[in-house]
Amino acid sequence: DGGITQSPKYLFRKEGQNVTLSCEQNLNHDAMYWYRQDPGQGLRLIYYSQIVNDFQKGDIAEGYSVSREKKESFPLTVTSAQKNPTAFYLCASSMAEYTEAFFGQGTRLTVV
Amino acid sequence: AQSVTQPDIHITVSEGASLELRCNYSYGATPYLFWYVQSPGQGLQLLLKYFSGDTLVQGIKGFEAEFKRSQSSFNLRKPSVHWSDAAEYFCAVERGSQGNLIFGKGTKLSVKP
Numbered sequence: 093d094g095g096i097t098q099s100p101k102y103l104f105r106k107e108g109q110n111v112t113l114s115c116e117q118n119l120n121h122d123a124m125y126w127y128r129q130d131p132g133q134g135l136r137l138i139y140y141s142q143i144v145n146d147f148q149k150g151d152i153a154e155g156y157s158v159s160r161e162k163k164e165s166f167p168l169t170v171t172s173a174q175k176n177p178t179a180f181y182l183c184a185s186s187m188a189e190y191t192e193a194f195f196g197q198g199t200r201l202t203v204v
Numbered sequence: 205a206q207s208v209t210q211p212d213i214h215i216t217v218s219e220g221a222s223l224e225l226r227c228n229y230s231y232g233a234t235p236y237l238f239w240y241v242q243s244p245g246q247g248l249q250l251l252l253k254y255f256s257g258d259t260l261v262q263g264i265k266g267f268e269a270e271f272k273r274s275q276s277s278f279n280l281r282k283p284s285v286h287w288s289d290a291a292e293y294f295c296a297v298e299r300g301s302q303g304n305l306i307f308g309k310g311t312k313l314s315v316k317p
Binding site: 096123124125132133134135136137140142150182184185186191192193195196197198200 | 208213240245246247248249250253294296301302303304305307308309310
């Protein structure tokens with residue numbers, strides 16, 4: 093079945109450690125996105141990529157990094173510079189400008 | 205600046221009652237508007253979207269929404285709520301592509317038996 097796979101579903105890390113969240117899609121979508129969700133805050137865009145080897149900062153990119161070496165994959169690294177990394181992270185993808193975005197099931201990151 | 209406001213943080217309705225969730229947007233051009241639903245700990249599912257044309261749009265699961273430019277609103281409605289509709293609902297406006305969205309803070313819907 094086609095879809096977006098985020099792994100792992102739950103992730104625990106110690107403060108000061110970098111951590112990478114995985115996002116893979118087999119929908120042949122060109123664009124991919126990372127959102128952060130905090131209770132009562134809605135979703136906020138971290139980074140997005142329209143094509144391979146290119147990506148742009150979203151609204152809250154500080155403390156995060158991404159790469160887009162393959163069309164199918166858009167991993168997000170939460171660095172130690174991110175002051176409040178504990179959150180629910182959602183990955184999405186879309187075919188092109190005028191097509192629906194599909195969301196993964198999310199990764200809940202807890203930093204202790 | 206572009207923004208989306210969902211005035212109601214939490215709404216409780218009885219099963220079988222009608223539902224209306226409010227959404228107001230601020231956007232300079234013609235907005236592309238969306239409603240998503242999220243079950244606890246899950247991703248988002250698109251309920252419906254408005255791009256142009258008929259201002260009343262139909263979505264999945266019996267939901268509909270009406271775009272009112274004069275009121276900058278895009279309210280979500282359902283005539284008869286089912287217990288399975290309990291979830292969090294997000295209104296969003298597009299900026300550049302359907303994945304690049306500005307979201308409201310969400311409305312949590314509880315359904316009483």
